[in-house]
Amino acid sequence: MFQALATKRPRKTQITRISSVPAPVGGWNARDSYAAMGASDAVILENFFPLPYAVSLQKGFTEWATGMNHPV
DSSP states (O other): OHHHHHHHSOOOOOOOOOOOOOOOTTEEOOSSOTTTOOTTEESOOSSEEEOSSSEEEOOOOOOOSOOOSSOO
């Protein structure tokens, strides 16, 4: 019964679309709307730094609130 139902559906071919997205080297844009932003602007830059040619990941971290006895 299940085999009969499975064979009645037409099979769809999988379509793959490849696109290249430029790095947001323009920096963080919190001023303009999404429609007005350029392709080189970033909406969110969390732990990333824009460079003239790429986007670099933040290297390392510093603990600044340690040794607290009670939850914040």
